[in-house]
Amino acid sequence: MILTVTPNPSLDRTYEVPVLERGEVIRASGERMDPGGKGVNVSRAVAAAGRRTLAVLPLGGAPGALIAELLDAQGIEVAPVPVAGATRSNIALAEADGVLTKINAPGPELTPAEEESLLAAVRTHSADADWIACCGSLPLGLAPSWYADVVARAHAAGARIALDTSGPALLEALRARPDVVKPNAEELSAAVGRPLATVGDAVKAAEELRAMGARAVLASLGADGQLLVDGDGAWFGTARVAAVRSNVGAGDSSLAGFLIAGGSGPEALASAVAHGAAAVCLPGSVMPTPADLDPASVTVTADVPVDRVLTEPVS
Template structure:
């Protein structure tokens, strides 16, 4: 079983538009409302593919109740923890070429007592988990070392922890020695101070994270693919998408597929890439199921340091 913790979940509304013009009145082609938050998306992707998962989430206000309702409709096994503040709402504007413009609310602060309740729920449920995924941004006021603290506690109990976050929270977590971290290109650059233009820059930056304490690093590189580096070796892979619709949640789908396939080696990387590319081809933050996933398009190769990456990708 894979347990996920999302400290800053959301309601995600994705609106499809023909083109995004600043200051104009834009007619929406379609709109989708989905439960959101990185850990929530991981649990949704796992459930869609028959992998047992449980999501621990704080929720508050009418938005929080709607979030729990949507997750219940999807059949997500969850541990909802009531908190005083309202759950945030995010908006994404998706253009036909796959470009997505997101507006994310910061979320609501969690009190020390609410954090303790969430941590206790995670630690209790983690006794039957193979992996715990701690992911997403931190709500205002939450200490940046919250994931690092969980990492140390889980490590002492022999539980594997995967961390997918950004900024100081990522750096703090890496120093606590997680089994896996999954930064994207921008998060990797921010955490290491690297200027990333080629795959070799990614390899060097990943080496810094591993020297700091991360055991395995799965780096998502958008349309360029993904790089996995672990004690057993390094692999690069990509999976082209013919008709991209929304990149929202693609990294979460990648992490879910990677964990579902054993979280090690090129086969797990290939599965993660297949799930991620399927998510990009779906509207909103829909997570792919078996009928959406095409593994034949995945290509895994030995990393070429000279390979240029898409500028700004």
């Protein structure tokens, strides 16, 4: 079972528009409403693959109640932690050419009592977990060291931790030695404090995160592919994608694919790449099912193309 922890979940509304023009009335060609937040998306992708998952998350107000209903409809077990503030609602505008504009609300501030309830829920349900995936931004009220505390407690209980966050929360958590961290290119660049222009730059940055405490780094490099760096070496994975429809939740789907396949080594990287490639071909934050995957389109190699210039260098 894969347990996910999403401290700052959201109700996500995605609108497909021909082109985004400021100051104009834009008619959407399609719309979706999904339960959101990185950890929630990981649970949705795990469930879509037919595997058991349980989502621990604070929920409040009408948006929180709707998230619980939507997750239940998708067959996902939920361990809700009631909070006084209303769960946030986010908006994504997906243009026909694949450009995505997101508006993310800050979310409610958690009280010390609500924080303790969230930690207690993680502790209660972690005994049966093969992996605990802690994902997303921290809400107001939680210190940057919160994920580090969760990692330390999980390791003390014998659980493995996957972490997908950024900024101070990532840097603080590295000290607790998470089993795998999953930054994108921008988050990887920010963590080491310098730009990334090539795949080789990303490899060096991932190695620095390992030196700072991460046992493995699974880095999403956008259209260029994904990179896995661990104690056994480095691997680079790519996949053919016919057309990008929406990249909302694609990184979360990749992490789910990685954990489903065991969470280590090139085979898990291939699964991550296949899930991410399938996700970008689907509308909104729809998670791929096994029927959507195309493993034959995936290439994973230990011959990492370190000189390849990134399609979207991070400055």
